[in-house]
Amino acid sequence: VTGGTATGDAATGDAATGDPRRIRVALGQRGYDVVVGTGLLSAAGEFLAPVLRGRRAVVVADETVAALHLPTLAASLDAAGFRHDTVVVPPGEASKSFAQLERLLDAILDLAPERTTAVVALGGGVVGDLAGFAASVLLRGVDLVQAPTTLLAQVDSSVGGKTGIDTRHGKNLVGSFHQPRLVLADIAALDTLPPRELRAGYAEIVKYGLIDDPGFFAWLEHQGRAVLDGDRPARAEAVARSCAAKARIVAADEREEAGARALLNLGHTFAHALEAETGFGADLLHGEAVALGTVLAFDLSARLGLCPPGDAERVRRHLADAGLPVSLRQISLPERSADRLLARMARDKKVRDGRLVLVLARGIGAAFVDAEADPGRVRDFLAERLAA
Numbered sequence: 001v002t003g004g005t006a007t008g009d010a011a012t013g014d015a016a017t018g019d020p021r022r023i024r025v026a027l028g029q030r031g032y033d034v035v036v037g038t039g040l041l042s043a044a045g046e047f048l049a050p051v052l053r054g055r056r057a058v059v060v061a062d063e064t065v066a067a068l069h070l071p072t073l074a075a076s077l078d079a080a081g082f083r084h085d086t087v088v089v090p091p092g093e094a095s096k097s098f099a100q101l102e103r104l105l106d107a108i109l110d111l112a113p114e115r116t117t118a119v120v121a122l123g124g125g126v127v128g129d130l131a132g133f134a135a136s137v138l139l140r141g142v143d144l145v146q147a148p149t150t151l152l153a154q155v156d157s158s159v160g161g162k163t164g165i166d167t168r169h170g171k172n173l174v175g176s177f178h179q180p181r182l183v184l185a186d187i188a189a190l191d192t193l194p195p196r197e198l199r200a201g202y203a204e205i206v207k208y209g210l211i212d213d214p215g216f217f218a219w220l221e222h223q224g225r226a227v228l229d230g231d232r233p234a235r236a237e238a239v240a241r242s243c244a245a246k247a248r249i250v251a252a253d254e255r256e257e258a259g260a261r262a263l264l265n266l267g268h269t270f271a272h273a274l275e276a277e278t279g280f281g282a283d284l285l286h287g288e289a290v291a292l293g294t295v296l297a298f299d300l301s302a303r304l305g306l307c308p309p310g311d312a313e314r315v316r317r318h319l320a321d322a323g324l325p326v327s328l329r330q331i332s333l334p335e336r337s338a339d340r341l342l343a344r345m346a347r348d349k350k351v352r353d354g355r356l357v358l359v360l361a362r363g364i365g366a367a368f369v370d371a372e373a374d375p376g377r378v379r380d381f382l383a384e385r386l387a388a
């Protein structure tokens with residue numbers, strides 16, 4: 001049973017007083033809470049104890065996050081009586097590999113884990129995806145806790161159960177669905193995040209408003225600056241609303257079969273093509289590519305007469321105000337070729353029977369899946385954008 005509704009709108013707690021909020025991901029027996037609040041890592045043991053089967057954990061973190069946030073988490077696990085070990089991986093997308101997966105699994109197996117040992121993924125989406133996948137295959141599946149420390153991971157990758165690694169054929173092509181037992185999104189962990197990473201995660205927050213919540217987008221137009229500048233109540237509100245949105249979509253379509261979950265790919269088919277062209281590296285972060293892709297999706301929707309041009313302009317202005325790239329002029333591509341981008345888009349996983357599947361919009365908060373996008377029109381549109 002994958003149905004059910006998330007109690008997203010009823011997220012409890014009060015960010016102003018520091019009470020954590022809980023958002024339920026309603027997936028029956030696989031359901032779990034996303035807890036959003038300040039200082040959660042220093043109370044992690046108390047949050048984990050009621051949801052885990054055992055009192056043993058292996059924390060997985062990258063070197064950067066381990067240096068900054070592992071001591072806090074470890075102290076709280078000690079205080080709650082957890083036996084715990086740590087496996088550290090190199091930072092960066094390259095760690096989502098067969099080689100690092102093997103290293104990680106062997107390192108955990110060296111510790112003689114039991115079926116009730118939990119894996120705690122402390123870090124960004126890279127660690128969440130890698131450690132989550134490892135947890136799903138270790139001893140045929142052990143408990144997983146996501147403790148996301150990037151804005152992107154807090155609002156997107158830690159919720160929903162997608163895990164995986166990259167191969168030479170492309171990103172995220174080997175993986176599993178493995179829902180966590182708990183997501184602990186500590187707003188305080190964001191204090192150490194580089195501003196560029198923060199802005200990249202912000203693009204995914206904007207996405208939720210654009211999909212189906214125009215009120216949230218309007219809120220972001222007023223409060224986005226506070227979110228970016230480090231205002232904790234504003235950050236908690238933005239993260240909680242984003243998680244509620246993702247929880248709702250995941251509860252309706254856990255394995256991306258019914259269509260609802262495909263809406264989360266707003267801006268992403270364009271984004272993946274741009275990331276592939278720029279090598280999935282520091283030249284263009286995923287969230288930056290999503291910002292560009294979202295602008296392209298709205299501009300194309302306006303061009304096709306589906307969306308008011310004023311809405312597309314609002315989207316562009318807001319993402320630009322957030323310091324995100326909104327024009328192809330702002331990035332360097334190896335070749336400014338519409339055909340190359342279109343070929344990349346067609347190779348994306350989101351292709352059904354040779355037709356381009358795109359998420360387009362009838363306006364802000366009114367995204368829909370267009371499974372019949374005309375590749376010729378998309379190519380002409382891209383050619384014009386590349387020349388602009």
Ligand SMILES: NC(=O)c1ccc[n+]([C@@H]2O[C@H](COP(=O)([O-])OP(=O)(O)OC[C@H]3O[C@@H](n4cnc5c(N)ncnc54)[C@H](O)[C@@H]3O)[C@@H](O)[C@H]2O)c1
Pocket residue numbers: 062064065068091092093096123124125126127129149150151152153156157158159160161162163171172189190191192193194197286
């Ligand atoms: N599973 C999903 O549903 C899903 C969804 C979206 C994205 N993803 C995946 O997420 C990955 C990207 O995640 P990401 O953007 O979090 O990247 P990331 O995990 O590489 O983190 C970005 C950088 O920030 C550093 N960092 C993390 N937390 C920090 C902190 N609190 N303070 C200082 N530095 C910190 C990391 O060391 C890293 O260098 C991609 O691999 C993508 O495919 C998965």
Ligand SMILES: [Zn+2]
Pocket residue numbers: 156204268286290
């Ligand atoms: Zn994304």
